[in-house]
Amino acid sequence: MNSTFLTNIFRFILLLAIQVVIFNHFDFLKYINPYPYILFILLYPVNGNRYGLLLASFFLGLFMDMFSDSGGVHAAGCVTLAYFRPAFFKFSFGLSYEYQTVRINDRLTPERFSFLLISVLTHHLILFLLEIFRFSFFWDILLRTFLSSIFTLILCISLIYLFKPVKK
Amino acid sequence: MLFLLLLGISLLLTIQSHSYHRSKVINSANGITGGVYEKIHSFYEFMNLKSENEGLAAENALLKSLLYNQSDSINKFDQDPLNIENDYVVIQSKVIKNSYSIHENFLTINTGRAKGVKPFMGVVNSKGIVGIVDITSKNYATVVSVLNTKSKINAKIKKSNHFGTLTWNGKNTGFVQLIDIPRLASVKRGDTIVTGAQSVFPENISIGTIHKIYIDTESNLFTMDVKLFNDMTSLGHVYVIENKNREELEELEAQIKDE
Numbered sequence: 001m002n003s004t005f006l007t008n009i010f011r012f013i014l015l016l017a018i019q020v021v022i023f024n025h026f027d028f029l030k031y032i033n034p035y036p037y038i039l040f041i042l043l044y045p046v047n048g049n050r051y052g053l054l055l056a057s058f059f060l061g062l063f064m065d066m067f068s069d070s071g072g073v074h075a076a077g078c079v080t081l082a083y084f085r086p087a088f089f090k091f092s093f094g095l096s097y098e099y100q101t102v103r104i105n106d107r108l109t110p111e112r113f114s115f116l117l118i119s120v121l122t123h124h125l126i127l128f129l130l131e132i133f134r135f136s137f138f139w140d141i142l143l144r145t146f147l148s149s150i151f152t153l154i155l156c157i158s159l160i161y162l163f164k165p166v167k168k
Numbered sequence: 169m170l171f172l173l174l175l176g177i178s179l180l181l182t183i184q185s186h187s188y189h190r191s192k193v194i195n196s197a198n199g200i201t202g203g204v205y206e207k208i209h210s211f212y213e214f215m216n217l218k219s220e221n222e223g224l225a226a227e228n229a230l231l232k233s234l235l236y237n238q239s240d241s242i243n244k245f246d247q248d249p250l251n252i253e254n255d256y257v258v259i260q261s262k263v264i265k266n267s268y269s270i271h272e273n274f275l276t277i278n279t280g281r282a283k284g285v286k287p288f289m290g291v292v293n294s295k296g297i298v299g300i301v302d303i304t305s306k307n308y309a310t311v312v313s314v315l316n317t318k319s320k321i322n323a324k325i326k327k328s329n330h331f332g333t334l335t336w337n338g339k340n341t342g343f344v345q346l347i348d349i350p351r352l353a354s355v356k357r358g359d360t361i362v363t364g365a366q367s368v369f370p371e372n373i374s375i376g377t378i379h380k381i382y383i384d385t386e387s388n389l390f391t392m393d394v395k396l397f398n399d400m401t402s403l404g405h406v407y408v409i410e411n412k413n414r415e416e417l418e419e420l421e422a423q424i425k426d427e
């Protein structure tokens with residue numbers, strides 16, 4: 001039981017709670033909701049246990065599905081995001097990235113932004129693809145993905161800034 | 169490997185959720201989510217007390233006026249969900265979680281098996297229909313909203329008694345679609361749509377008015393946009409209606425299909 005583990009549990013519960021209580025009622029233009037709860041997956045320690053992350057993401061998504069009666073769409077999106085996270089790291093921070101030094105919850109640099117952007121887009125695309133589940137709504141899926149991603153991105157960045165660890 | 173396993177489970181749950189009879193495991197009628205929504209709702213309820221009270225007072229006034237104006241006992245109330253003629257049991261309930269932003273919307277209400285709520289009961293409020301009960305737990309139940317692309321409700325045009333099916337195209341929360349109305353039906357903008365033959369809902373519960381009429385290119389039947397009387401984005405007190413004859417009716421209809 002180290003402090004990282006406890007921090008993650010705390011983050012899991014807190015993000016899930018604010019998602020359900022606040023952000024699910026956002027309903028901008030009646031149908032656009034941000035999903036900043038995926039910050040849990042993004043902020044998970046870079047050198048943390050991969051299987052732990054996969055399992056935690058799965059249950060995070062499953063809880064979201066329970067609260068929004070959506071079957072397994074959030075779970076699928078979260079698990080996929082968790083699985084591809086190392087690849088996104090590699091893409092955003094370059095091949096020479098050193099796992100130990102990459103920190104997401106710090107000052108916003110182009111690398112960090114591109115990482116957040118790709119992650120959010122991937123998660124939302126899978127989420128809306130599975131939620132709507134019909135190809136006749138193709139443009140609707142893209143539109144929702146795009147608009148929701150903007151909101152999620154803004155909220156994610158603001159939340160990171162809000163809870164940024166104090167500089168020593 | 170773990171990834172594929174977990175992804176497989178979530179996809180399975182997703183596919184299950186897209187069939188009308190959904191997964192019995194992942195739904196918001198269970199104790200945890202129901203309890204959380206109950207807590208959240210009690211806060212929102214407090215904020216909306218005034219408008220809720222006004223709505224209930226307006227409904228009381230309407231019921232009173234029906235009561236006082238009832239000239240003879242043969243005339244029955246027309247659009248009154250509380251009209252109990254022993255065939256119907258009405259259970260008072262409240263929406264504790266509303267959803268209207270996705271394509272398959274479900275509501276959660278705070279009554280369940282303990283109060284006699286069972287799947288396939290109709291849910292209405294003072295303005296019109298809301299949905300059909302889907303899954304029940306002891307104290308909570310989920311409701312398939314009329315704003316659900318899988319929802320199919322029997323409806324008719326009040327004036328001409330032409331029957332059709334009420335569906336939703338997933339686009340606008342204020343409008344649902346009435347499909348399969350024969351071309352010979354004389355319809356015009358502004359006509360009232362009510363629930364059809366009594367099965368899940370009693371007959372003649374109001375739904376909305378015709379907003380736009382067009383002809384379906386495939387079936388050559390009328391399709392209409394119906395403007396809902398209900399504001400589905402703001403729901404409070406609802407009534408769950410049990411039709412005691414529903415099983416008998418459905419048995420009979422099933423017999424006809426078999427022959």
